[in-house]
Amino acid sequence: MKQSNIDIELIRKKALGELTPEEKKAYNEWLGKKETHKLYANKAEYYFSHNKVVNEQPADFEKAWLRILPRLVHKPKLRIPRWVGAAASIAVIALVSYTTFLLVKTSHDQPVVVQNATNIQAGSKTAELQLSNGQVVRLGSGDMVLQETDGTTINTASSEVSYANNVVDNETVLYNTIRLNKGEEFTLTLADGTRVWINSMSELKFPVQFQGDTRRVELVYGEVSFDVAHNAEKPFILKTPVHDVEVLGTRFNVSCYANDGTVQTTLAEGKVRINNVIGQLESIEIEPDQQYVFDKKDLTASVKDVNAEAYLAWTKGRFQFEDENLESIFKKLERWYNVDVYFVNNQARQEYFNGRLPRFENIDVILDMIEEVSDVEIELKDNAVILK
Amino acid sequence: MRIEDKIIFNEIKQGNKEVYKALFDDYYEHLVTFAKSFLFDQQESENLVQDLFVFLWENASKVKIETSVKAYFYQAVRNRCLNYIKGLKVRDKNHLMYMDGMLQTDDEVEYFDPQIMVDIKTSINELPEQMAKVFTMKMIDGETRESIAQELGVSVNTVKTQLQRAKKKLREKLLDKTNLLFFL
Structure with missing residues (x-):
């Protein structure tokens, strides 16, 4: 089979006008094959004669970074803190007052009323x-x-x-x-x-x-x-x-x-x-x-x-979930509260819920509500929320 | 693999975006410059390097770094560029574009293929003395412009100018040399 690739050197020599008749033949044959070849040859010619590319401009870091950022969707591997294994359980939280917010697990509809407590505060209007x-x-x-x-x-x-x-x-x-x-x-x-x-x-x-x-x-x-x-x-x-x-x-x-x-x-x-x-x-x-x-x-x-x-709903001071799984719910909580969330129990990610949660309550209130209606055990230590 | 590189890579595997961003800041511009020598196009080169960074984020756990992060980056961009031009039925048999790209970037050239390194060293010897000295110190020994200026008793600006001229000359020499190779 005939070798149809040409060397970049031919393109450079073409730009400098140094092709031998034989090389010229090979070059033209390549050039005529595809429109993209012509485009590339034009850009190469410009480069070799001007010592810069046709659309030369300083690389814009900021813009490039913003184009990369939304593409970074892979989930980093779980890094579970060492102390998670320890049997430490969280102290019982004082029950303060009733709220009117409800959270319902999609598979059963027992509404649960949960209580107030204090610890990690909600976000702020800043x-x-x-x-x-x-x-x-x-x-x-x-x-x-x-x-x-x-x-x-x-x-x-x-x-x-x-x-x-x-x-x-x-x-x-x-x-x-x-x-x-x-x-x-x-x-x-x-x-x-x-x-x-x-x-x-x-x-x-x-x-x-x-x-x-x-x-x-x-x-x-x-x-x-x-x-x-x-x-x-x-x-x-x-x-x-x-x-x-x-x-x-x-x-x-x-x-x-x-x-x-x-x-x-x-x-x-x-x-x-x-x-x-x-x-x-x-x-x-x-x-x-x-x-x-x-x-x-x-x-x-x-x-x-x-x-x-x-x-x-978030524009009106509450979280509202429609058949949303815990993974997605906790991503939202993570953005609003100063916490990091770890799923030790991977199945928990896929539990689905309907319901509303207050947005301006401390995180304990929210975690209690979720724990009440789900099969997961939630542990809060420092700024880490661990779902087991 | 250097210990710093190991740490850097481990962090990226764990999803540390700050370290990843720092790496991006360090390499993006150099790699785009390098890619331009193959693609002759600003936007295409930027796209190619951006794709590489996204790939790295998604596949950090699979990526094997043999020597250094830097060597990995240049090799990866080179491979992607070669693939790109392969699609256009073009090859870079004599590493012409590779050398050209390396000399265009402001990075040290410590990661050239050994054979290419020999060529470069021979060509350096043909440069004017001070120019050769400045070039070697910066590009081969990896010294900073400031320390070179101090050592040679000249201003930082002089070092910069000398470096630029050296690169330009060297590039011409190397290109001529491949020209010769090509004829043989």
Whole structure:
């Protein structure tokens, strides 16, 4: 069989105009085979004559990292602390008061009422805001009035930050970034009146004023809920690492965490269109109480029917689970409480639950509720939650 | 395998994202530069290196590091690049692109194939004296620019310029040499 590969040296010599007639023949034969060969040859030629690549630019670490981050879905191996084996049991927790929250295991419907106690506290309404000049401001401690360089007024209150719809003459669009750590949540009102609830471990980048014919914001990672101000003239587009969500006026939730295998877009009201999906050409519209699930590993997507309010419940101060397994429930708790969760009993991951849990209670309350209705034994030591 | 590399790798196997991020910060740019010598394209090279990092995260427990993390990275990028050009029916028989890529990065070249190393050393001897000295100290002995400057009694800037010129010259020499090899 004839060897059809050519050496890179031929391409270099072609660029320098040094091919012998024989080499030229081999080169042209290769070149004519495929369009991709031509493309590559053009790029090579540019490289050898200019000593840089056609689209040369400094490698952008930040951007590259943000593209890698959502793809890191593998679960690190369990690392169980040494003391887990010890028979130490947790001291009985003092019972304080009754709450009205219920948690029901999917397989049986005995509602359980659980009691209050204190230990690891719930998260708080705090955040960090980065202005267009790079300055970082801590939010959540009280009222402040800030001003962007284009004149936009930013009002901050104890659990909320809002952008005034100022008339600005600035041509360039200024961006701010709001960043939340573990155990934080915050509310943001954009210049067009759109309300955004931002959950723990999230980062959202947005313009301080919307200019042009679309309103674009970017969820770098994490979870956000939107109540988009209606404006048919100016579609609202939320960009995520894997696709865009285009809306006209609606309430929806997007959850996009590095340690989740999927990105979920849940619609409560109105209509949204999912565009620019990685690896797919078609866009798709979803209806209220539907959820678009994008699988980051296979790059596949599906739409399923859900109770949307359950996915937006966190914006109203509670956790709400609809047939959700313990693994997923504990991922959410882990983001909100300062704890690490270990499953010693692997079967426990797959126990499914329905129900509601309070979001602003100490973790003991929550763990008690789960323990009551499940087959797992939960141990809390320092900041580790161990499920046995 | 060096002990630091062992620790680094163990952490990544355990899912330590901070260590992983630090590794990314250290190597990303160098590896992209290296890949560009094979792919001649910024975006494609960035994609290729990003894919490698994701692969490493997902397969850390399976990845075998023989010598060092650094050697692993360059070898892995090289293999991926060779695969990429193989798809275009192109090969790099005389390691032309490999050498070129190594000289383009700002990293030490300690991980060249032994044969290529011999070629490089011969070519270094043909460089002007100080240039050869600076190049050897930085690229082969792995000294910092600052310590080279101090040792030779010149400014750090001079070291930088000398290094750049040395690389450029060396690259030309090496490319000519493969040219010759190619004719034989």
